[in-house]
Amino acid sequence: MDDVRYEAPESPDAASSLLAEAGGGGKVFAGGTDVMVQIHAELIDPGVIVDIKNVPGTQEISESDGAYTFGAATAGMVLMDHEGFSSTWPGVIDGVALIGSIQVKGRASVGGNVCNASPAADSTPAMIAAGAICNIVGPGGERTAPVEDIVTGPGKTSLADGEFIMSFSMPKRPAHSGDAYLRLTPRTEMDIAVVGAGVNITLDDDGTCTAARVSLGAVAPTPLLVADAAAALIGTKVDDAALTKMGEACSAACNPISDKRGTKEYRIKTAAVIGRRAAEIALERAREN
């Protein structure tokens, strides 16, 4: 471990410049719950750590006409304790709540979870299912991208040198909408997903599904947006046949590896189970509002 320079810039441009100067040797630091562990385990050796928490907007939660925006470095516990956000996006909160312990969530952020780029990240499938948009700052100015476009492989993102996610914008919620995230782990908590599934659905007044997004984690090199699984639900009453078809689509989308956390076969098999169960929770929530 060489000496690490710590910077805490107070503007988006300053943060972006520091990262751009460092080239690949810079590391964005929000809660630090991945970065610090990786440094101590000697998995990474950054020249400069750029703490973005002093950049205005990285820790705020705001709402405008039912559409939420929250800072990428907002701590998980802060999101969970935000009544408006957590009642609007219970599925995103399902994912956030499963990240580590309460102490870890006191620092860990959704931005960090997405950019750590683990295929098994718990908040990422929920954010993809929610249709969340990343507000990205970089040397070339600001741009936006859907969450599903960020992770390109284990530990790899589509963010260019100097770019970082400032905040996430959530779409406005139609009536009769519900989302859920569920994961399969051998333990009840403090574990890494073997399979994770985020489901977001909207029903019409008759209970017919008019919109759906389904995302799977830990079953491929990146979190997946599974269009076929969503299609299996749209236009149906989300009945047993639709849910079965949706589960089958989840299994079909899997492209997992066998590793210490689960075998390929087991992941494919259980993706259908977890996908379906997440959809059932999302359905129940959609019917309640």
Place this chain on the structure above:
Amino acid sequence: MASILEESGFNPGADLKIVGTNPIKHDGLDKVMGRAKFGADAFLPGMLVGKILRSPHAHANIKSIDTSKAEALPGVKSVITSADFPEKKAGTPPGDMTRNVMAREKALYDGHPVAAVAATSEKIAKQALKLIEVDYEVLPHVIDPVEAMKPDAPILHDYLRTKGVDGAEDKQTNVTERMVTQLGDADTGFEEADVIVERSYDSKPMHQGYIEPQGCIADYSEDGQIEVWCCTQAPFVYRDRLSAILDIDCNKINVQQSELGGGFGGKTGFYGEPLAIMLSKKASRAVKIVLSRIEVFRGTGPVSGTSYTIKMGCKKDGTITAASAEMIFQSGPYAGSMYFNAPNAMFTRYDLKNVDITAYEVLSNRQKVASFRAPCVPQIVFGVEGVVDEMARKIEMDPIDFRLKNACDDGHTTIYGDTWGPIGFIETLKQAKESDHYKTPVKEGEGRGISTGFWFNRGGETAASLNLAPDGTVTIATGTADVAGSRISISMMAAEELGIPVDQVRVKMVDTNSLGFNRVTAGSRTTFSVGMVIVDSARKCIAELRSRAAEMWDVPEDGVIFEDGMVRPASANVGDFEPMSIADICKKTTMSHGAISGHTEMNVTGAGPGFAVNIVDVKVDENTGRTDVTRYTVIQDVGKAIHPDQVVGQIQGGAIQGVGWALNEEYIYGDDGRLQNAGFLDYRMPVASDVPMVDTIMVEVPNPAHPFGLRGVGEVPVVPTMAAVGNAIGDAIGIRPTSLPMSPPKVLDIIEQAKAEGVYKG
């Protein structure tokens, strides 16, 4: 001084005032407040940071090691390799020990130390490790013990020959020993059976899961005196073994034990200590080595994995007629599995006439195995109690009745030759049957498992001193490590004997220069053995107190009695003297013969065996194979609970460790022989929310060999656990798993098999 405790003086009707209550642990507040000093918490002036370079290969010849670049790095004060240690013959206990702490000819597992450095900072020490050049010749490796027995398996040691096999003198092998244990005639026994069940099982090595990584500091002075501070279950054993591998006199190595952040058998053998000593010697500075969690997993020993077959037969009335087993125990690269416990304990608790057991210890390219709570027994009981359960089912007998039918009673002579005094196995089974848990019907969709277990409990060499201060308060010096709260229990026994409040007693774990040899804290021996020694020491003090009083009153010694913490005249005939407290006498010892102390060494015998019954309910997720333990009751004979809350903690802890072993814990290796889950994130020990509150029923069948009737309680709680969980899963899904851990993917496969065979319960 010899013991005066010829008879234990056990009095079943004694009016105990302190034993059986739950005072606050004297070491508790320091632990809660973060003040307790563990292995990593010693700091000496000018001390250096020691770091270990470890082999990345599971099996490799070490052709050469060049440390010159590391030595040249500013801040590096010493670098050592095996060349810095005395040569000890390979295949002997010191030869294996020195090679395990520092690889010599070969690296034999991923994580095997090959060199170490001491530097002025952690950063420099880590940089120095990267500058050490090791030239490896990578060899084929073998980790699975069944593979390691095959004729074409890679051989770890050219010199190894199997003990206990005729004609093995010429054959290279990885099998250290074949051990046969027999009783009666198993063949005849099986002929008498109406029902025979035979099943094969396997289990993975189990990490003890202590939270504190090994940490030590060593200071080697110029005159050859060595001070070692470390977290250990066995300070005296460490000293003697350090002496053996370093060729240094025992009296020049002083080992002081720190507080222990969990051990469970994992801290009975050293890792960093000899390296810190040799680094310190070369650097002339104190050196501290604290292992990282990754090093703990890669470099320290779990308990053996196994592969085995159990066969048992019974009559229609439930009488077991014969039992046999063939078992393979996985060791690391050296002998040292405690597999000899298994034949002696696996069936013991059932009154069997015909037994035939063959056990093999097999080397493999993984860490040298170590002890863990009832070493090598629970993973075999997993199979034994599976077979017992299946026999009961086949003859349609209640599982507890079946076990009662075969249960040992007082006076049983065991397969290892001991004849027991009073035991509580039958009583634990009866109380299990009468328990609320057993009487409550199994919930819809759940399964229930019953299992039983036995542990020997141990005694052994123990030394302690009990000192009376001038104000009548008591300090106790013991050398048997406190790994789980024995200090409060020792204080309580001393206070009970002396008739004083427990708060007036304090126990200190002293260094190895201060007392005679104390055996390792293991085998559930400590509270029992130190209790014996302390009661003996207290009685010596009482005899001296009576003698001093007799002298002060000028009466014969037998005219003075001691009761309720006071010396009194034995009767009115002796004279009219005001009774004196311990303090009354101790404050005047300057004017008599000086301070009063009791000191005892004993090789303690008479440990009463321990028995436990488990009742476990589980819910298995049909679609994922995930098991939730929903209710857990342990019924255990504890002899006499000195500190009942502590005993409950032991029982619950054992059960929970067993749940982890049962459901998820395993070391996972890649094809390259490297450990892939070196940490608690992926080595899945249970977290609090994974287990229900474990209910305990303490049976107290006293052990008359102990003054208060106690039996060891630490080990038997883990013995029946995996079997009970396995039997419960079998009850829930229709087929009983045979492979540990019973992880979700394995259980899901069994569910699918059960469905295919039409036996799925669900």
